[in-house]
Amino acid sequence: MTIAAVQSNPTPAILPGSGGMRGALSDLFWRRPKFLLTLMLAPSLLWLGIVYIGSLFALLAQSFFSIDEFSGLINREFTLKTYGDLFQAANLDIILRTVTMAALVTLASAVIAFPIAYYAARYARGRWKALFYLGVMLPLWSSYLVKIYAWKLILAKEGILTWLLAKLNLLWLLDAWLSLPVVGGNSLSVSFTGTFIVFVYVWLPFMILPVQAALERVPGNLVEASSDLGASPGQTFRNVLFPLALPGIVAGSIFTFSLTLGDYIIPQIIGTSRLFIGQAVYSQQGTAGNIPLAAAFTVVPIVIMGFYLWGAKRMGAFDAL
Amino acid sequence: MTSAVSFKQVSRHFGSVRAVDAVDLEIAAGEFFAMLGPSGSGKTTCLRLIAGFEQPTAGSISIFGERAEGVPPYRRNVNTVFQDYALFPHLNVLDNVAYGLMVKGVGKTERLKAAEEALSLVRLPGYGTRRPGQLSGGQRQRVALARALVNQPKVLLLDEPLGALDLKLRENMQEELKSLQKVLGITFVFVTHDQGEALSMADRVAVFNDGKIMQVGTPEDIYQRPNTRFVADFVGSSNVLPPDFVQRYSGQHRWGSLRPESIRVSSATSGDGVAARLVGTNYLGATTRLALDADGLRLHAVVPAGTSLPAEGEAVMLTFNRDSLHLMDEPA
Secondary structure (H helix, E strand, O other), X not given: OOHXXXXXXXXXXXXXXXXXXXXXXXXXXXXXXXXXXXXXXXXXXXXXXXXXXXXXXXXXXXXXXXXXXXXXXXXXXXXXXXXXXXXXXXXXXXXXXXXXXXXXHHHHHHHHHHHHHHHHHHOOOOHHHHHHHHHHHHHHHOOHHHHHHHHHHHHXXXXXXXXXXXXXXXXXXXXXXXXXXXXXXXXHHHOHHHHHHHHHHHHHHHHHXXXXXXXXXXXXXXXXXXXXXXXXXXXXXXXXHHHHXXXXXXHHHHHHHHHHHHOOOHHHHOOOOOOOHHHHHHHHHOOOOOHHHHHHHHHHHHHHHHHHHHHHHHOOOOOOO | OOEEEEEEEEEEEEOOEEEEEEEEEEEEOOOEEEEEOOOOOOHHXXXXXXXXXXXXXXXXXXXXXXXXXXXXXXXXXEEEXXXXXXXXXXXXXXXXXXXXXXXXXXXXXXXXXXXXXXXHHOOOOXXXXXXXXXXXXXXXXXXXXXXXXXXXXXXXXXXXXXXOOOHHHHHHHHHHHHHXXXXXOOEEEEEEXXXXXXXXXXXXXXXXXOOEEEEEEOXXXXXXXXXXXXXXXXXXOOEEEOHXXXXXXXXXXXXXXXXXXXXXXXXXXXXXXXXXXXXXXXXXXXXXXXXXXXXXXXXXXXXXXXOOOOOOOOEEEEEOOHHHOXXXXXXX
């Protein structure tokens, strides 16, 4: 094309607006990007602010009411009496049991999740990566209750696990474990060990995915640099990989920890008759009709998570973000 | 002279790709050695073979006389300055530099003192408490250098360390690296695709192409006496002359090379020389680069700025000294 041809190009330098409402809106959004942002965020902020946090606070406020023991009616005056009830020995037992279980489940999930996440982040490519996502997510597609009942059958005295151990001549190991105090029981499906196994199974994807995302962002050459500077694989793990994966592990542990703290179905179906916080909330607000005490119980996981996050932040878990 | 790194028929294949193909290489102790080549030529793979990140498919590598195959990177007294620095984002600058000493079990006070000294060496004293993210590219580069040097490696490997820096900073760092290497006497192996960088810094240069070393020699050797068309073209973009053309001037039917600065351009239309047509000029500041067409053969000449030039499209006469026409080994 010659210069003359370019100069006789009939297209104007500035194009006219596309006209109509849509054109005007597009121009407005381009000129005022904050307006668009506000418009996009408004529905979710309203939902989060009013429906979600609002109802949470309404629930928490209930914990400062009390129940009239004779009439069973709720006395809507500020009192700390419900919290006094919460700190009775029997209730403290429930809290301690739940927190211990949540901590163990979190720890086990992290230990199991790390190698899987590491493999997926560093080695899996293409089809293997797709297979990884499928493998991790597939259990989430099926019903939670079905999975738990399936586990009840697996762990039962007549279940496949007992059968398998018998075939391997390892039944003595299971019997020795079940005869231990606290973790043992008649069979795995009615022991804390069973509850633990199922918790870890159900929450594991929630640990794998954030750890994998964190490891994905660790450049491969940091591992090489560490090795180059003389660090053995173990030292590289402790000094480079683990600290950089820590935000992911903390994110995952928030899921596993808080989900275990609040769950009331797994310990009801698999485990002993001793209660967990979720079951206590369920029975207090249901059969007992003691909404204030149920509300006070729900405050416990929130406070524990608050302390947990504060501690994680102090340990520098979010420094690498 | 002691050999620092020795490759004997080393190959590294990735599937069907021969990244490094039967390479023989001797790097002397205390030498500043550059590996020059286009991307994908195998120079970085060679560096990674020395560092231990890659293992050879065939052949043997020794570092200061010791066999290195199967030895993991963390057991080699060789350190690398990575192309994108690879500083640990969760550690401050001082801990980054002290990392190598930390994993070797050197006590805290001692290693931090050594790290502080290394930071002074790269002219970043007092930067220890900052995070890598707070530093500029040039500063990160220096930290990466200090982190490698603090371990007093037998060989320092540099993988295009200046690639991400702007021109001015790059020139400063080139001088600094060169003087640092002289002071410390450590063997430097430097990978680059920038021929100017390789020629100005290195004691010796190896030119890579397609997983093979085309030529090894001093910068002057490589620049003045390229042995193949590839080297002539890649290093300083020499004019590659076809055998028929060369035969007219030297009597030998061989490929030849002629540096652009050896060509004189005059506007005479008759007389001794190569008749050509000026097809383009490219102003480069101190010099002007001319594109010429000699009866279908594309040539480049470089003349000092300010030389009076004929207009584009006009006929010119090219002359050059017979001595500056270099005959290459490559068969015609």
